[in-house]
Amino acid sequence: MTTGHLVQECGEAIAAALDKADAVEFVYLSPVDKASALREFARLSARVDATRLRLMAVADEVTEEKGDRDVAAWCQRELLVDRSAARREMTLAGALEHRWTVLAQAHRSGEVSTAQADVIARALDDLPDETPADVVATAEKTLVEYAATFAPKELRRLGGRILDIVAPEVGEEQERKRLEGEERKARRTTSLTTRSHGDGSTTIRIRVPDATADRLLTYLHAWTNPRKHDGKSAGGDAGSAGTGAGTKVSYPTRLGHAFCALLEHLDPNKLPRHGGTATSVVVTMDYDTMISGLGVATTNTGGHISASEARRLMCTSHVIPAVLGGKSQPLDLGRGERLYKKWQRRAMDLRDGHCRAVGCDIPAAWCEAHHLIPWLKGGKTDLADGILLCSHHHHRAHDDRYLHDRLPNGDLRFHRRR
Structure with missing residues (x-):
């Protein structure tokens, strides 16, 4: 029944037209008619949505009878729609009604779909508050024009970079401010905590700025992915640090091994002074333990490591060995001369070419x-006394569970103790 109210008359006219369409067998339409109808109903759908959203934007009174918090809550209860969908529509309704008039008009005419309108409105709402009004107006107009060519997904990407498109100088300045703000926040939230598990391992939880994380990952990826000159992966497993040829381990494990290797290769003489001297790790063990490789060594931080691990670290790491006699008296305090110098390493690199473990x-x-x-x-x-070993085989060389033989060509062959 017609009441004379224009909005209700519109709804009744649409319903009557749909009743007529129900009597049509769509299968008999020609391909041209079907394509034309699909386009027209897409435009009509947008126009109907636009009318409904206009109502939502001014329908606060409907919430009073049942005491609903807002129109979205009323729609959730009365129209049985999901809460998230109702709130999204309410947000879009407010944006179209109060802020984005060009977009609203395009939506009402059906030139912009509801999904496109939602993406564009969100992109415009995300523009920095200090963006000049004329730039905002140009951005709105440009995105509405793009809606004739791009689907919502592409519009979302374009919306995120719209300032770079319509006002590059403004976009660059806004990007600079955004990045500076993020970097300041990142430094405030930077932290590192450790938790020992009591099983020989410690969890390190660290939060750092993105640039620092990228730098660390660049270093670790270098450790985990050595390449041959012919471009092929070395060692059968992308040359993972701390693993042997052909050994399959997860990439997070390889990154962990790489992190350990990275720390071992830090030169303490290049670190800040600590207690008046260069920051160094001192490993203490008695003479018999040092000779046999069996037993426990103590670090100056109070930790304990196996004697075999201590001996391995002393080969290449800047670790000072403190060897004690029977009465715990220092017999020798190791010096940095035990480490190979750069020119020796270069000569060794040329001589060996790669890890000297067999295979x-x-x-x-x-x-x-x-x-x-x-x-x-x-x-x-x-x-003459030096040989190159990858991290994996260097661990094996100092692992008491393994023996190794030196072959006539100088390579080392490892085998498990029986």
Whole structure:
């Protein structure tokens, strides 16, 4: 029944037209008619949505009878729509009614779909408050024009960079301010915490600025992905640090091994002074433990490591060994001369070319210098006593569970103790 109210008359006319359409067998329409009808109903759908959203924007009174919080809550209860969808529509209704008149007009005419209107309105609402009014107006007009060509997904990307399109100088300045704000916040929230699990491992939880994280990952990716000169992955497993040729381990594990290797190669002489001297790690163990490789060593931070691990660290890391006699009296305090110098490493790289473990071809640049005769047992830091081993095989060389033989060509062959 017609009441004379224009909005209700519109609804009744639409309903009557749809009743007529129900009597049509769409299957008999020609392809041209079907395509034309699909386009027209898409435009009509947008126009109907636009009318409904206009009503939502001014329908606060409907909430009073039932005491609903807002129109979205009323729609959720009365129209049985999801809460998130109702709130999204209410937000869009307010944006079209109060802020974006060009977009609203395009939506009412059906030139812009509801999904497109939602994306465009959100992009415009996200513009910085200090954006000049004329730039905002140009951005709105441009995005509405783009709606004739681009779907919502593409419009979302364009909306995120609209300032770069319509006003590059403004966009660059806004980007600079945004990045500076994010960087300041990142520095305020930077933190590092550790938690020992009591099983020989510690969890390190760290939050750092993006640039720092990118830098760290660049270093770790270098450690985990050595490449041969022919471009092929070395070692059968992308040359993972801390793993052997052909060993399959997860990439997070390889990154963890790479992080350990990175720390071991830090030169304490280049770190800030601590207690008046260079920041160094001192490992203390008695003479018998040092000779046998069996037992426990103590670090100056109070931690404990196996003697074999201590001996491995002394090969290439800037670790000072403090060897004690029977009465815990210092017998020798190791010096940095036990480490191979740069020119020696270069010569060793040229000589060996890669890890000297049988079957391993990790490039020399990713290997560590190993004393064939341990330095603490009288071995010399010279080329004749040095050999290149990847991190994995260097661990094996100092692992009491493994033995190794030196072949006539100088390579090392490892095998498990029986």
